[in-house]
Structures are given as structure tokens and as C-alpha cells.
Amino acid sequence: MxxxxxxxxxxxxxxxxxxxxxxxxxxxxxxxxxxxxxxxxxxxxxxxxxxxxxxxxxxxxxxxxxxxxxxxxxxxxxxxxxxxxxxxxxxxxxxxxxxxxxxxxxxxxxxxxxxxxxxxxxxxxxxxxxxxxxxxxxxxxxxxxxxxxxxxxxxxxxxxxxxxxxxxxxxxxxxxxxxxxxxxxxxxxxxxxxxxxxxxxxxxxxxxxxxxxxxxxxxxxxxxxxxxxxxxxxxxxxxxxxxxxxxxxxxxxxxxxxxxxxxxxxxCVLPTRNARNGQLFTRGGKINIRNARYRSDPLPPDPRCGCRTCRTHSRAYLRHLHAQNEPLFPRLATIHNLAFYQDLVSEARKSLLAGAFMCYYKQFLDAYSPEGRD
Ligand SMILES: [Zn+2]
The missing domain is CATH 3.20.20.105 (Queuine tRNA-ribosyltransferase-like)
Known part of the structure; x- marks a missing residue:
């Protein structure tokens, strides 16, 4: 065994x-x-x-x-x-x-x-x-x-x-x-x-x-x-x-x-719970999709994310789904937030295998705003 x-x-x-x-x-x-x-x-x-x-x-x-x-x-x-x-x-x-x-x-x-x-x-x-x-x-x-x-x-x-x-x-x-x-x-x-x-x-x-x-x-x-x-x-x-x-x-x-x-x-329930509340994680910090600034934003939730939601949909579309209380919103938002967390740990793992974890750690901290990005 x-x-x-x-x-x-x-x-x-x-x-x-x-x-x-x-x-x-x-x-x-x-x-x-x-x-x-x-x-x-x-x-x-x-x-x-x-x-x-x-x-x-x-x-x-x-x-x-x-x-x-x-x-x-x-x-x-x-x-x-x-x-x-x-x-x-x-x-x-x-x-x-x-x-x-x-x-x-x-x-x-x-x-x-x-x-x-x-x-x-x-x-x-x-x-x-x-x-x-x-x-x-x-x-x-x-x-x-x-x-x-x-x-x-x-x-x-x-x-x-x-x-x-x-x-x-x-x-x-x-x-x-x-x-x-x-x-x-x-x-x-x-x-x-x-x-x-x-x-x-x-x-x-x-x-x-x-x-x-x-x-x-x-x-x-x-x-x-x-x-x-x-x-x-x-x-x-x-x-x-x-x-x-x-x-x-x-x-x-x-x-x-x-x-x-x-x-x-x-x-942690954070990525799934936040997704349902309209809060999406990005490399720069959280964004709140309800914010009016995303009304006509053609970018994906996080331009650096490769998840299905980011490959297919814009912030403007997600904001619309959330505003209209469409059941598709929690699904697309949850897919993105969970993908963000999976990327976080898999990138940490890659940096460990390459002997560069603290470098990754510092780069992430420099780019990420704990208060959110809006
Ligand atoms: Zn994504």
C-alpha cells in the first residue's frame, strides 16, 4: 500500500x-x-x-x-x-x-x-x-x-x-x-x-x-x-x-x-459564498460585480484567469445576470472564484517544485489588494 x-x-x-x-x-x-x-x-x-x-x-x-x-x-x-x-x-x-x-x-x-x-x-x-x-x-x-x-x-x-x-x-x-x-x-x-x-x-x-x-x-x-x-x-x-x-x-x-x-x-466557504454575493476574486483583489463601473465593461472577470467563465463572458454580462437575478449568475461566478482558488494553490505548488515559493508569495502580495480593487 x-x-x-x-x-x-x-x-x-x-x-x-x-x-x-x-x-x-x-x-x-x-x-x-x-x-x-x-x-x-x-x-x-x-x-x-x-x-x-x-x-x-x-x-x-x-x-x-x-x-x-x-x-x-x-x-x-x-x-x-x-x-x-x-x-x-x-x-x-x-x-x-x-x-x-x-x-x-x-x-x-x-x-x-x-x-x-x-x-x-x-x-x-x-x-x-x-x-x-x-x-x-x-x-x-x-x-x-x-x-x-x-x-x-x-x-x-x-x-x-x-x-x-x-x-x-x-x-x-x-x-x-x-x-x-x-x-x-x-x-x-x-x-x-x-x-x-x-x-x-x-x-x-x-x-x-x-x-x-x-x-x-x-x-x-x-x-x-x-x-x-x-x-x-x-x-x-x-x-x-x-x-x-x-x-x-x-x-x-x-x-x-x-x-x-x-x-x-x-x-473555506469564501470563494463560493462570495460568488453568490457578486464578489469575484482577481489577481489584483476582489471586485464587486454590482458596481456601476462594470455596466459596459467588455473584460472577463480576471483577464489572467483561464476558467470557462473568463474565456466566455464579460463583466458587463455577469453584472446583467446578477442584476436580473438570473440563476446562471451563481454558477458562472462560482466556477470563476473556485478556479481562482485552484490556481492560487496550483501556482504555489509549481513555485515550490521550482524552488521559488517565497518569490511567488511576494509577487502575489504585491499585486493583491486585500481591501478589494473597486
Ligand atoms: Zn475565471
């Missing part, structure tokens, strides 16, 4: 690297960006669009799928791959973050979590073992351990209590996992924004031994400096021989910083 992860090139000026992850449904190159398909669907696009725009792995959501339509139903229809018609690698997050975002509707029990369904208010209990079982039924290639997210800011004592819960759940998840299934299980590092706790969490997870690791509990409204410190502390104690996944981040600049700090995998 192939190793889970092979590093192909490592940067000499940062922790960035290019590699390959092997899964049951084939391999994918890293750094990798995973489009978010929460309910077994990446909003507005289909699996053929995803292939064409360069995605090699997609993310879906354990929590939502177990409530609607149910993991057993999906298992009976060929698992998530058969159900959604995507034959490449799939990662499912465990549901820890979704349960966290229910706030008033959840409570911690001795065994796991209790929560009320956001769909119909019925009560559910959720344990690390059930999270592994559900992801087994979904048939995802990469499963995530159930973790507990805490709010920002949290005291060090609260972050430490929560980190200990997540570590206990990681050990229970590993015990419930059947490695012979071929499905991979990743551990999640927590510890709030306290580097000492992040390092301890990472070291103890590494001691348990997982095929890959993630840094979770980020992008909760914290300042960027704190986030970078937490990422660095999380990754410092993880083995270089395993893939590292930075969960839920982020802007193009967050992704490049993540790569610089050693992250191999990313997911």
Missing part, C-alpha cells in the same frame, strides 16, 4: 512544501484547496464543473448529512461518492464546528455532546464513536475526529479544559476507527489562542499517531497575529511526514500564509 503522504519538494526559506496525498479514491496534489460541499453539493456547480476548474478533492459535512438525508440512506445509495456523483477524494468534517455554532442548542455530556437539530428541534446525542461510524457510512476518504470548538476569546483555563476534551475524544475516535477500511482519520489540534496549549495538543495528538493532522478552532474573529501564532504552535509539534490541514481558512492571503507555515490542505 502506498504511503498516505509523500513530500515532493520542501522550501528552504519557509515551512512550505509540495506533496501528494493517497486516498481510496485516488491521489491529490498539495497544497490543495477543497471546495465546500456542505450538503453533498458545492453550491451552484456540479462534479463536472469541479473537475474542469481543477478541484481534486471536495469537502462535505457529517453533521448536516447525518440529519438530512441520513447517513444510512446515503450508505444504501453508494456512499457519498455514489450519492453526489463525485468519484474523487472526499473529506468529511466531523461536525464539531457545526455543533459549536448551535450555541444555545447544545450541551456537553459525560460521553459527548447533546444537541437539538436545527432542522426540526429533535434531540440528538453525538459521540466521537458515532462521528466515526457516520463517516464510515458516508464512505469519505478522509474522516475527521470529533472535536470541541470554543469561543474567542476564551480564558486559558477554559481553553485547556476544552483541549483535554478534544484529546480524549481523539483517543476514542482512534479506538473506534478501522484502519483496514482504507479510510483515513485525521486528528484535530485545539487549544484556543494559547501557544502553550496548542503545542501540547499537537504533541499529544502526534503521540496517538494519526495518518494526518489538522489545526481547528481558527477564523473565529481573532486578530490575524494571534491566528498565525496559533497555527505556528499547532504545526510545530506535528510530524513533517504527515499531511497538515488548516481548517476553515480563508482569504487568498490566509492561504498563502498557511502554505508558508507548512499547511498542505485548506477549505
Amino acid at each position: 502506498k504511503p498516505v503522504f509523500a513530500v515532493e519538494a520542501a522550501d528552504s526559506l519557509s515551512r512550505a512544501r509540495a506533496g501528494t496525498v493517497n486516498t481510496l479514491h485516488g491521489q491529490f496534489p498539495t497544497p490543495a484547496f477543497m471546495p465546500v460541499g456542505t450538503r453533498a453539493s458545492v453550491k451552484a456547480v456540479d462534479p463536472r464543473d469541479l473537475r474542469e476548474l481543477g478541484a481534486s478533492i471536495v469537502l462535505s459535512n457529517t453533521f448536516h448529512l447525518m440529519l438530512r438525508p441520513g447517513a444510512e440512506l446515503i450508505a444504501s445509495l453508494g456512499g457519498l461518492h455514489g450519492f453526489m456523483g463525485w468519484d474523487g477524494p472526499i473529506l468529511t468534517d466531523s461536525g464539531g464546528f457545526q455543533v459549536y455554532s448551535l450555541s444555545g442548542l447544545r450541551k456537553l455530556t459525560g460521553d459527548g455532546l447533546e444537541f437539538r437539530s436545527p432542522y426540526d428541534g429533535s434531540s440528538f446525542s453525538f459521540t466521537p464513536e458515532r462521528a466515526v461510524e457516520v463517516q464510515g457510512l458516508l464512505g469519505s476518504d478522509i474522516m475527521m475526529c470529533l472535536d470541541e470548538c470554543i469561543q474567542y476569546p476564551a480564558s486559558e483555563a477554559e481553553a485547556e479544559r476544552s483541549m483535554a476534551v478534544t484529546l480524549d475524544w481523539a483517543a476514542r475516535s482512534k479506538a473506534a476507527w478501522r484502519p483496514e477500511s482504507g479510510q483515513l482519520l485525521f486528528g484535530i489540534c485545539q487549544g484556543g489562542f494559547h501557544p502553550r496549549l496548542r503545542e501540547r495538543s499537537a504533541a499529544e495528538l502526534a503521540g496517538l499517531g494519526f495518518p494526518g493532522y489538522a489545526a481547528g478552532g481558527l477564523a473565529l474573529g481573532e486578530p490575524k497575529a494571534l491566528r498565525l501564532e496559533a497555527v505556528e504552535a499547532s504545526f510545530s509539534a506535528l510530524p513533517d511526514s504527515k499531511p497538515r490541514y488548516l481548517m476553515g481558512l480563508g482569504t487568498p492571503l490566509d492561504i498563502l500564509d498557511g502554505i508558508r507555515m507548512g499547511a498542505d490542505m485548506f477549505d
Whole structure:
């Protein structure tokens, strides 16, 4: 059996690297960006669009799928791959973050979590073992351990209590996992924004031994400096021989910083959500297609992008579709924004293989306006 992860090139000026992850449904190159398909669907696009725009792995959501339509139903229809018609690698997050975002509707029990369904208010209990079982039924290639997210800011004592819960759940998840299934299980590092706790969490997870690791509990409204410190502390104690996944981040600049700090995998709703709101990414920064200046603009969304939307359509046409609320708009905009993110990571990968990552990083930062370009 192939190793889970092979590093192909490592940067000499940062922790960035290019590699390959092997899964049951084939391999994918890293750094990798995973489009978010929460309910077994990446909003507005289909699996053929995803292939064409360069995605090699997609993310879906354990929590939502177990409530609607149910993991057993999906298992009976060929698992998530058969159900959604995507034959490449799939990662499912465990549901820890979704349960966290229910706030008033959840409570911690001795065994796991209790929560009320956001769909119909019925009560559910959720344990690390059930999270592994559900992801087994979904048939995802990469499963995530159930973790507990805490709010920002949290005291060090609260972050430490929560980190200990997540570590206990990681050990229970590993015990419930059947490695012979071929499905991979990743551990999640927590510890709030306290580097000492992040390092301890990472070291103890590494001691348990997982095929890959993630840094979770980020992008909760914290300042960027704190986030970078937490990422660095999380990754410092993880083995270089395993893939590292930075969960839920982020802007193009967050992704490049993540790569610089050693992250191999990313997911974020930003490209898909922004597309539906009329915000399109370009090498110069975001543009808002609703802006009147694009009314008669014949240029494609990003003249440097080679996606189907940019090859075929003008800003003026996209602005018209958006203004008229045409259902074609979210599809064309999502294809472009996801292609932009795929290009971002594949260009980073090419620069790593050529030994010039920091050069690419600086060039991108010089050209890109974080406030947008309008
Ligand atoms: Zn494009």
C-alpha cells in the first residue's frame, strides 16, 4: 500500500512544501484547496464543473448529512461518492464546528455532546464513536475526529479544559476507527489562542499517531497575529511526514500564509459564498460585480484567469445576470472564484517544485489588494 503522504519538494526559506496525498479514491496534489460541499453539493456547480476548474478533492459535512438525508440512506445509495456523483477524494468534517455554532442548542455530556437539530428541534446525542461510524457510512476518504470548538476569546483555563476534551475524544475516535477500511482519520489540534496549549495538543495528538493532522478552532474573529501564532504552535509539534490541514481558512492571503507555515490542505466557504454575493476574486483583489463601473465593461472577470467563465463572458454580462437575478449568475461566478482558488494553490505548488515559493508569495502580495480593487 502506498504511503498516505509523500513530500515532493520542501522550501528552504519557509515551512512550505509540495506533496501528494493517497486516498481510496485516488491521489491529490498539495497544497490543495477543497471546495465546500456542505450538503453533498458545492453550491451552484456540479462534479463536472469541479473537475474542469481543477478541484481534486471536495469537502462535505457529517453533521448536516447525518440529519438530512441520513447517513444510512446515503450508505444504501453508494456512499457519498455514489450519492453526489463525485468519484474523487472526499473529506468529511466531523461536525464539531457545526455543533459549536448551535450555541444555545447544545450541551456537553459525560460521553459527548447533546444537541437539538436545527432542522426540526429533535434531540440528538453525538459521540466521537458515532462521528466515526457516520463517516464510515458516508464512505469519505478522509474522516475527521470529533472535536470541541470554543469561543474567542476564551480564558486559558477554559481553553485547556476544552483541549483535554478534544484529546480524549481523539483517543476514542482512534479506538473506534478501522484502519483496514482504507479510510483515513485525521486528528484535530485545539487549544484556543494559547501557544502553550496548542503545542501540547499537537504533541499529544502526534503521540496517538494519526495518518494526518489538522489545526481547528481558527477564523473565529481573532486578530490575524494571534491566528498565525496559533497555527505556528499547532504545526510545530506535528510530524513533517504527515499531511497538515488548516481548517476553515480563508482569504487568498490566509492561504498563502498557511502554505508558508507548512499547511498542505485548506477549505473555506469564501470563494463560493462570495460568488453568490457578486464578489469575484482577481489577481489584483476582489471586485464587486454590482458596481456601476462594470455596466459596459467588455473584460472577463480576471483577464489572467483561464476558467470557462473568463474565456466566455464579460463583466458587463455577469453584472446583467446578477442584476436580473438570473440563476446562471451563481454558477458562472462560482466556477470563476473556485478556479481562482485552484490556481492560487496550483501556482504555489509549481513555485515550490521550482524552488521559488517565497518569490511567488511576494509577487502575489504585491499585486493583491486585500481591501478589494473597486
Ligand atoms: Zn475565471
